[in-house]
Amino acid sequence: MLMDGCWTGPILDQHMHLDRSNRFLDAVLEFSRVGGTGIMLVHKPGFSSGLPIDLDGYRVAYSETLSMAEEARASGVNVGVVLGPHPVAWEHQIEPLGLARATELHLEAVGLALDHIEAGNAVCLGEVGRPHYAVSGETWEAANDMLREVMAMAAAVGTSVQLHVEDNGVTTCRELAALCDEAGLARDRAIRHYAPADVSADFTHGLAATVSVGSSSVETIADTAASANAPWGMETDFLDDPRRPGAVLGPKTVPKRTQQLCSALLEADWEEEEVINLMTKIHSDWPSRLYSIR
Template sequence: MKSLKFPVTDDHIHIDPVNGRGIEAAKDFFRAGGTHMFLVSKPSWSLSVHPDTGPDYARVFDETLRVAGLVSETGVVVFPVLGVHPAEITRLTERMTLDKAVDVMKGGLDCAARYIREGKAVALKSGRPHYEVAPEILAASNQVLMHALRLAAECGCALQIHAETGPCVDIIRMAENAHIPVERVVKHYGSPETPLHPSLIAKHEAIEQLVRERRRFTMESDYMDENSRPGAVIGPKSVPRYTNQLLSQGKMTEEDCFFIHAETVEKVYGVTIHLA
């Protein structure tokens, strides 16, 4: 059951009323004890958007904000995260040149940054393909990622990145060159060894140790909310359920909950976490 004694924040989740369970999934999160979520925009193609220019991504972002409004009615506090999924480069280069694809993706990030400046979203998302690609695709993806880092620095916001498994050490130098604090660069689906801020899948084997060490990390479900892949990556109840499990086992205290789900979230994203 939901507890108002401590916050529980999902750092990366999707809610999709068109292709998934939608608001019912958000209600599951709330009933399990979830209080706050970072609602991340989905890839353009999953919403039947096929951008030819950067501003075309506005349709994706407007849908994300519409869903955020619906989710907020369930009692969950929603923080929208907008951006361009790094796998877009593979889709775009099927119908345009690589240079054009880079321009479109950068333009999409420019569009997302405008929403952040207007106070409609709290963070950007970008990254590079987590699968093997040709060297020129990787180089182009790093150009897009660098653009996202610079925009995040200009907007004074965090950047969630989707990238290959591993520490992604080279992104430290990129962040330094973009003048964004590395602790505000969030490695979505991260691992403890990353020098970036790790957002760990709930039930990650390292969480108990990180709690004992008082290490900063956040927790996520990366729930995709697609009927074709029910429960992927893990379900919407996962972050609150695992948090409550650790509490009941004495492996986490309520003070730890505030440190992970509130204090750390506030430090990374510059938002305020409070309980109703």
């Protein structure tokens, strides 16, 4: 599925948000026009419109994400749904609700998302995790205790999780791997979202990853892909938020980086069959393993 050095197979953006009040289907069509074939639509918390304060609020919010997925599929793009409560939403709710109630609500929302996954409405739990910014020691400890419980809940159902975490290099991966082991969740079922471009086993510690494919990512991916030991993929973390233009990557990025990675690997003397094999894993085989119950 390489033609003149270009990949002609499936192309999947593994972490994209959509917002009905912003670009929504225009963003999906932009992705499709440049070769994109599938997205993982990740539930977007309503930081501006108001966060849920009870489980009924989460039912409404999740229903909206599932509805947008159905409409996006009608455009001809494959859409999987990643459903769950955001860790930053939890941290924001500590002050109005108290730590105990905010945590209880978060875990209730995880349970609701897992119900949707078991029903076949969604394919992955996420994005869950811990705050990516400095918080108090008490909040950090509570976040890790909660994440360990979330991982155990996911493991009991047999689903993967997309993780929203801080960027502290290999230390973050090492800590997440330990949490997975404590919770009984296979490391390669824990997907580090917005991951650095180093996909080597030494860096990931066996965690799966969706790499934020910024302009400087291709060289590092090409240098480390041969030493990976866990599934990885590409993402934009497209926010569909006009108030934050340029905060993350646009819908056309994953198709563009896919072609650039093919070129970089061929220039690094990879055989065409090796490149085809890797692209098939990135955009088809590994996602099929990650985004299913087992």
